[in-house]
Amino acid sequence: MKKKLMIFASSLLIGFTSCNLDINTDPDAPSDVTPDMILPAAENVIAWTVGNAMYNYAGFFAQYYEQMPEAQQYDALIEYDINPSSQIIDRAYTQLYAGALEDLKTISESEDVTPADRFAVSVLRAFSFQLLVDNMDQAPYSEALMGSENPMPKWDGGQAIYEGVLAEMEEAEKELGESAMTCTDLLLNKNVSQWVGFANALRLRMYLRFIDAGVDVAGYTEKVKSLVTANQFFSGDVKFDVYANETSKYNPWYGQNNISLANNHCASYPIIAYMSQTNDTERLAYSFKEAKATKKYEGEIPGVKNNLKGSKFNKDYSGMQYYATKPVYFFTQSELRFLIAEVYIRFINDDAKAKAAYEAGIEADFAARGLTGADALYTTTVSWASATTTDAKLKLIYMQKWVALCYMDHMEAWSEIRRTDCPKLSSKSAADMASGDISGYEAGDLIAPMTNALGGQNMIKRLYPSYSASQLNKNTPTGMKLTDPVWWDKN
Template identity: 30%
Template sequence: MKNILRLLFFFILITSCEDNLNINDNPNTPVDVDKSFVLTAAQGSLATGMGGQLANLGGFLAQYHTQPPSAAQYLSIDTYNMNVDFSDRLWNELWAGALNDLNFVMSESEAEGDTGSFLIASLLRVYTLQVLTDLYGDIPYSEALLGSANITPNPDFGGDIYTGLVSEINTSLSKYSNTPVQSTVGAQDAVYNSDMDEWVKFANTLKLKLYIRMAYTSQADASAVTQLLAENNFITSDAKFAIYEDSQNKANPFYDVQIDNLGDVNNIASKSLLSFLQNNGDPRDAAIYRKNDDDPAVFRGIDQGDRDNYTAEVAKAFSRPNITATTPVYFITVAESNFLQAEALIRYSGGTGAKEKYDTGIVNSFLTYGLDPSLANPLIDTGGVYEYVPSGDIETALRQVMIQKWVSLANVNNIEGFFESNRTQYPETVALGDEDYTLGNFVASVGSVLTGIQTPNTLFYPDTEITKNPNITQKASLTEKVWWDQK
């Protein structure tokens, strides 16, 4: 495992950390490099984006953490004032790092007839592109990553991208099922160790995720969802990147930057989540947050962005994200899979079976956090604060699922928590003073530059990409909605 990690950081260095690369570059991986090492580098690059800048961004926007009064590094996020330069590095990491490397692995695998490795790389490509289009909306897709053949690719409509991504999953699954070749990368697959059964389950779960994201749009496909539910072949173990070490530049990317390098001063507990957990007697509070340093028996947070009311306090007076050097970066968890299935059953099967998936989602959330799953039972049993209550109204039933999904994504996949709150509007955003944290609410961040209780729905395209590609037109506002945000 240590050898994998050393190789991983070497290849990330040569493939992912050159800020001058963009989405039009060809893979810069040497042609004689074994594709297995490049796959590990691609997974590491994706984990760096998901567990680093996107974990920080999503943590603020999903109101898992907020900026303390004694620091100001991320006020632009907390006040919804991110500019066109905000995500330059993230864009490059995912396009020039992860996607270029994954395309290389796919090309090599196809030439070798290695349908297993092709499936792994193609699924991670779909996952990465979904994150990008969910974050930015319309992005280059059909003309992207063509190198010198097209250095100014046009952006595609997000709905068309989703159609293409579903097609990519189906194509790679068909290639593998028609000619099932075990992946040759072995343990260099840092997610599922080349277990192809797990990757097929991942494919089905990812496809369900795409379909559910389209639920409020004209592209919603009930028959496709019910077919997936009938097949019932979803992930049974968390898809995660978990080969970090407790040493500099080899640690979890959030820990490495925010805690080790920046001194653990920029992220403290938001009451939006902390108060929800505490008011409901949810023991996940101790897994998601560390207690404050002044009084180890106390959890403490502030309302989102309300730093001016605590001007005498420092970050150590508050609870902070409980992320360690070796905390994995999660791509999809079993909990998320069950919440997706619960939503699908509510929407397309009259709610039959939704309670079981909802309960299983909560139990698996406890497992992901390393807690005894039996601790969930008093919460979900009859009379418990999280007891699932069936309803003939889809939104009433769905809200229960989405609130628990929001909780389960904290420090696990923060940006997914942001995407899902945008899509469903759960938790609801209210003005500070009107919140009911026990039920689950967001508040408009104090100091927001937006009007009323508006919150961001997207990011500006990176200025580096706008400069290089005249076919991409910059957005007018962070409140512009991506295509699936139609509720």
């Protein structure tokens, strides 16, 4: 009950801070709230961001779902019809800066907190800035959150921000000692070991991006090997698990898309094709409903909705399952195991440990969803033995990670697709597939939308900077394209 009351109170801050476009101040934040009560508000805002705003659009980009034929709320997202003034990321941007990061700054500057509290703050800052970079490539960092001293902060490059927040975590961890947390913590229940494990998982994720970007490959390779060998990671999932099946207490994506804006999402063709081919029946049923017209799982080909108007209807595609109390995942155990499997096969050359981590990743995902029968999947259609080369084994890891992040962490799914180039982009056109010609299509491959504002086989690689920021800050970068990759995306 305490968690539910606190989350209801902190959820009110979302409405307040969404009206504030100045990332350096938060005039609506109460000035007399003590630091121990500010942390859960910051955690809640981050959860809303990664579990609703970013979660929604990234799910389209990862081709987990499409726009229902008889609705149009998200037509721009499925057709990539986005321009600098579309404000796709604006609310998430404002929430992170004026809400979460401002609150975290208040905690870190307080004399009433411990080194453990400050370490938790450094981890949440790293996570928040990672999200901003993975969306926009650049963001205010070194000059951000300075209030009236600098109302127009510069935008730092993504690599510099990654390096900066990693250094922040290192410095904060050096001060830990035997310190305990005093701040109320709804994410990891004041468990400092879990916070260290979360930090190490973020390091692993970020180090791999340095490697694949070609930055100090030897150095970061040694870092990932050391992390995996030490195995000091979190147990379970890092999740914000506070929601209730009551008005104003729902999971944020559920409240937005099953209550406020219902009947907008249907399954996308690539995810349905792959999970059907691998006979992944338990997780299919967890995420999607059978199409009413066929009583089968049916996915909509990306970007065909307005081309097939009048011939396809909501009943022809699988709708989404909805969960009012589903947690928001900051980092799943499943993703962590798949990253570990990748390190074992790519850099340590230990096939047995890679296999064990791969299978543990599938097991962890089934467990997180309350499902059983993972072994029936990884001993048959997606067995480690079915892949006979390193590249094939990496593809197994990446594809199963894509499946495991579906309905769990869509932002990370979109990022990992860009890092690994898996699922790869099909050479098959959506127009051919819509006409019934699926010859040559490999189940799971992404499909460039049939109506595609970017043209041809182009896919979205990043978002434009916040439009509201561009109106307030002359230092906001301009001139980029949606097809320009973020700094670590070399595919």
